[in-house]
Amino acid sequence: MEQHPYLEQVSLANNHIVRMNGISVVKKLNVLNLANNSIVNIEGLEELVYLTWLDLSGNSIKIISHLQHNTQLRHLDLSDNNIEVITDLSPLICLQTLLLHGNILNSLKPVPACLPASLAVLSLESNEIHDLTEISYLSCLENLEQLSIARNPCESFDLTYITLFDYRAYIINWCFRLKILDGYGISQKEKLLAEWLYSQGEGRHYRVGEHYQLLQYLSTVCPLSEELRTEEDAKLSRILNKQRYHHDQLLRQNEPIKAHILNRSHSHTGN
Structure with missing residues (x-):
């Protein structure tokens, strides 16, 4: 590395590297794959102030640390490690993508204090998050567009006591700017149901620790039972049609005003 201090991209993936402190000599580095x-x-990353893309996936990292100086980072992959807690990444004000899937995170409580508002993509799939109400901690991520939360214990439940339900609308109710959830685009009906949960239902009523109560509620308003789902879809379709009708009416009402403005504009031009 000392012989190539001006390198901008380095990939040392799929080796047996244990220590990464020698990388600090490549001060112009902006892409690093380990x-x-x-x-x-x-x-060893403190002096790499130009670093924008860092991949540390598939290692044995337990603690997220020593990244506070890498304020230009936009992409950070820490997936498939042994991380238990989200620690302070708030100095990374340019960070847009954070991949934490395949770790052993058990709580989202640190998110408001530790993750930057710039995040657009967050992957939390396959961790140990048990309480679905902890999704509420993600509401501070106002730019979040893609989220994965599948294969966490919080999405599993005892079918003996609770009807199978779809948790997507509940998550959208906390993260309104989401476009993709667990790899699937968010539909208009899901957005509508999320808005209903937020404004008319109890989407934000349940506090952290009330996981089971939330599951019971969602099983009644977001069921996956074919019969109940058909009924809910029919209700949502009616609401959606009403929204479109009112929107079309508003457009028609505005047409004469627009025509009047255009006519006046043309008459002034003619003069």
């Missing part, structure tokens, strides 16, 4: 190694600690 995926699938044996790294335990994040280190």
Whole structure:
């Protein structure tokens, strides 16, 4: 590395690297791929102030640390490690993509204090989050457009006591700017149901710790039962049709005003 201090992109993926402190000599680096190694600690990146893309996936990292100086980071992949807690990444004000799937995170409580509002993509799939109400901690991420939360314990429940339900609308009710959830685009009906949960239902009523009560509620308003789902879809379609009708009416009402303005504009031009 010392012989190539002006490198801008380095990939050392799929090796047996244990320590990463030697990378600091490449000060112009903006892309670094150290995926699938044996790294335990994040280190040696303090002087890499131009770094925008960092992949540390598939290592043995337990703690997110020593990244506060890398304020230009836009993409950070820490997936498939052994991370238990989200620690402070708030100095990374340019960060747009954070991949944390395949870790052992058990709470989202640190999110408001530790994650920057710039995040647009957040992957939390396959962790140990047990309480679905903790999704409320993500509401501070006002630019979040893509989220994955599948394969966490919070989406599993005892079917003996609770009807199978769709949790997507509940998540959207906390993260209104989402476009993609668990790999699937968000439909107009899902948005509508999320708006109803927020304004007319109890989408934000349940507090952290009331996981089971929330599941019972969602099983009644977001059922996956074919018969109940058909009935709910019919209700949503009626509401959606009403919205479109009122929107079309408003457009028709505005047409004479627009025509009048255009006529006046043409008459002035003619003069």
